[in-house]
Amino acid sequence: MSEHDLTEDLLSAYLDDELDAGARADVEARVAASSEWQAILDEVRDTRDGLRGLPALDGPPEFWARVMAGAALQGDALEGGAERVQVVDLDAERRRRRVPRWGLAVAGAAAAAAVVIGVVAVPQQDRVRPAVAALTDEHAARSSVGNDVISSLASIAVPTRLGR
């Protein structure tokens, strides 16, 4: 590889050991002669090392449980006849898993609407209307039978409305 062919992207290939011996030597010579290339090489190496140092990740346990359960169903289907066991539909699973997001939003909106209706549309019960007259009459009848002197002295005129 001639000097003319050297392009900067060879630096990553150099780091990744993706160059043949000749190209590798050319890059090393260029890096040794150019502070700019040296700086780029250092930056790319840092970035590459950072990426390679990113931790491994694992899905949530319930995800793997779902995957394995779905696989078991599919295995049964393959062995026992597909018509007997319903195979898990991954697209449906995906939709189902994502329903709670908008489902919660709908439920929240419904709850809010119910509160609004409750406050605005339903008449407020701000007055108590006990059946005072009927109770008084009943008590008077009982006390007269029982010769309750005190109750017999009570006024007959009792307010039937205790509003504010």
Add this chain to the structure above:
Amino acid sequence: MADGIPTWEEVARDYGRFLYTVAYRLAGNDDDAQDLVQEALLRVRRGLERYEPGSLEGWLARIVTNVFLDDMRRRKRRPTSALPDDPDRVVPPAPAADVASRELPAHLQEALAGLPEDFRVPVVLCDVADQSYEQIATTLGVPVGTVRSRIHRGRRLLRTTLTEGAA
């Protein structure tokens, strides 16, 4: 495992974390990573009979990448806000990796997810899935020279993003 061909359960058990990690680095979020892994494992199940013993991780990386690219083409959407690693998902790194990860800017994952997919995919395949340029070229159906260029430009873009973010 018979004749070097693993069962589906073995793949899911032994390589599930690898699949999920690659999927997460490609997609940038947990939901999409789960979708990718499920679909990839479905394709693994269908394709195991045709699997020829060799680099199983290479084969799996190709499958999950194809699922990702198919998904990108179909849904025409990408995560607009990359999330940092979910602490609950992080597997304790090996001691050698731990040194590097402590020195990382916290938003490396965010910067990675923000890379255009033309750069992100080869970078992830190279630096996360540990695939050779030739394997990546085969997976993506592009020349090795294109892979080399995209990996380098992707890393430089990442570097720029991280530097600007730190400033």
